[in-house]
Amino acid sequence: MRLLANTTALLGKELQTEFRSRELLITTMFFVLTVIALFSITFDAAVSDPKNVGPGLLWLAILFSSSLMLQPCFLKERTNDTLSALRLSVGDPFAIFLAKLVANVCLLLITELLALPIFAVFFNVKIMRVFPQLMLVFLLGSIGIAVTGTALSAISSQARMRELLLPMLLLPLLVPILLASTEATVALLGENPALRLDWMAILAAFDLVFLTALWLFGEYLLEE
Amino acid sequence: MKNLDSVFAAYLIGWGIFFVFSLSVARRAAGLKEELGRLKERLQDSARQGK
Amino acid sequence: MAKTGVYTFLVCVLMGVTAYASFYIAPTESTMGLVQRIFYLHAPSGMVSLMAFMISCIGSVAYILTRKPKWDWLAVSSAEVGVAFCTVVLLTGPIWAHPAWGVWWAWDARLTSTLVLWLLYVAFLILRTMIDDADRRALVSAFFGVFTFLDVPLVYGSIWWWRTQHPQPVVFTSAGLDPTMRKVFYLSWLSLTCLMALLIRQRYELESSREELRTLEQELEAT
C-alpha cells in the first residue's frame, strides 16, 4: 500500500517538475519531428511503398528520441543529491523507478501523439480509422522503452561518457520492441488493417519480463 | 575443390580469434605475474628493514 | 599449474580430432559441396557463445546476491569469451555464405540474432570500462548482465518470428544432416565447449591475479 502512495506522490513530483519547465518535452518533440522529416527526405517516402517503410522509420525515430530523452531521468536526481533524500524517505526503492517509469511513458505517449499526425502527413498514410488499435501498440511499445530506458538511465548516470552510453546500451536491447511494434504498425496501416496479436504478445512479454527484472533487481542500482 | 581455400580461411580465422584471445590474456597475465614478483620483493625488503 | 597444462593439451588434442573429423570423416554435402564444412565450426560456436553468456548471467546474479568479487570475475570472463565465440560466428558466416550463395551477409534468423547478441555484450564490456570504482562497476554491470541475458530469448524469438513472416530463400543450417555429419557436429560442439571452459578459466585467473596485485599494493601502502 505504501508503495502505491509513494509512487503517486513521486509521480506528482515528476510531472510537476516536468510541466513547470517543459524543456525536456519540447526538445524531444522537436527532435522526433526533425528525425521523421529527415527520414522522409532520404527515403523519398512518396516513391517507395510508404506502408512498409514508414512505420519502421517512425519507430526508429521514437527509439532514438527516447534514448536521448531518458538521459536526464536519474541524472537530475544527482544534483543536490536528492536521490539520497528519496532513498531515505520511500519505503520500497521500487517506487522511485515506478514513478519515473510512468512519467516517462506519459512523456513518450505525448511525443508519439504529436509524431503520428506528422508521420501520416509526410508518408500520406491514413491513421484515423485504426487510431485506437494504433494507440494500444504505441502504449505497449512505450512501456517497453520506458522500463528499460529508466533502468539504463540509473546505470548511465553513474558512468562516464553517459551521453553516448545510454543509446549504445538501449538500442540493441530494444530490438524486439523495434521489430514487434514496426510489424504491428505495418499490419495496422495496411490495406485491410488487422491487429496482430502475435506481435502484441511479444511486446507484452517484453514489458512484463523487464518490469519484473526491474522490480527484483532495481534497488541494487540505487545502492552506494 | 575450388572453394577449399574459403574453408581453410574460415578455420584459420576461427581458430585465429581463439588463439589471439588466449594469447592476449596470457600476455597480460605474464605482465601481472612479473609485477607481483617485484612487489613481493619490495614487501620483503621493507619487512626486513622493519625488524 | 600442471592441471591447466594437461587440460590445455587435452583441449588441443580434442580440437585436432575435430578438425580431422570435419575435413575427412564427415561426407561432403551434396548441394553446397566442400564449403559446407565451415558449418562444423560456425554452428557450434553460436551455441557455445550462448552457453558462455548464460554462465555470465549466473555470475551476475550470484554477484548481486553474494557481493563476492569472484562472481564478478566469472561474469566478465565468460562474457568476453562469449563475445569471442560470437565474433567467430559472425566472421565464418560470410565466408561460408559468399561461395555458397554469392552474398556476403545473409539476414538469416540465427545470424541476425547472433549479431544483436554481439552488439549487446560488446556494449556490456564497454559499460564496464566506463565505471571506475570496482564495487560499483561490478554491481552495475551485474544488473546489466541480467538485463541483457533476459533480452536474449526475446531477441531470438522476435527475430525468428520476424524471419518466418518474411521467408527468405537462403538457408544456413542445412537441417537434413545425415548421421555421421550429426556425430561430427556434436564432437565439434564438445571440443568448443571445452575450449570455452579453458578460455574462461584463463581469463578468470587474470582477474584473480589482478586482485592479488591490488591487495599487495595496499599492504605496501599500509606499511
Add this chain to the structure above:
Amino acid sequence: MRRNARAPSESCETWCEADAVSERIGRPAGLKFTKIEKRFGSLYALRRLDLEIAPGECVALTGRNGSGKTTLLRVASQLTRPTRGELSFPGLKDGAVPAIGYVAHAIMLYEELTAEENLQLFGRLLGIAEPRRRALELLESANLATRATSLVRTFSRGMKQRLAIARALLSDPGVLMLDEPATGLDTESMAWLRNRIRELRDQGRTIVMSVHGESALSQLATRAARLDAGTLVADTRGGATFQSVFAVGEA
C-alpha cells in the same frame, strides 16, 4: 559549559508522544558500529571502526578531509552499505530501525519546487500524519514561513541549510546525522543553527555532527571523537580531553 549526558530515564517532553512513524520508532536510539569497513575500490574510507553511541548523546566528530567522517554518517543513516562489519541499534528490538534524520553537504532538496512542496513531498513519502501541517510547523521553526511558496532555487545558502534541517526533522527522528552543518552559513543562520541543535539535544535526541575542529557547534557536544584514515583515533569517552581531540584534529 560542558553538559553531562542526560540520564535516559529523564522525562521526554516533545518527542515522546509523537506517534511512531510506520515501523520506524521516533524514540532516540543508540548506535553501535562493530568492525565497520567501507572500501571504495582500493581506497579504504572506513577501516575496522568500532564505536558505540548511547541514546541522547551529542557527539562532535572531527578529522581531516577524507578521514571517513562523511562515510561514517552515511553508513549510520543506512544510505551506504558497509563492505564488512555491522551497524546495530542497541535498545531497540533487533531489526527495528529508528527514524534517522540526515543532513549532508548537498541540500537534498528539489530546487525547482517550492519550500512547502519539498517538505510536503518528503512528508508524504515518509507517511507521516498530516504532512501539510507538519511542513508548515517546520517552516515556522526554520523562520522560512514567509518564503514557503517561493522556489528553493531563489534561496540563499543559509536558507537552504535551514530547509534541509527541516526536511531531516520531518519524521521527528530520535537520531540526527549532521555532516558539517555549519559550512557556508552567515552569522545569522549560524546563531539559529546553534540554538536549534541545543534545543534538539535537550529534547534528548541522539546527535552526531561532523565539525571542522573547535567551533561554536563543538561546544554543544557532550562527547567528541576524531577519525583519521578511516579509524577512530581519539574519543573523549576513551579518556581523551576535548582539547586533545580537537588540538591534533587540524594537523
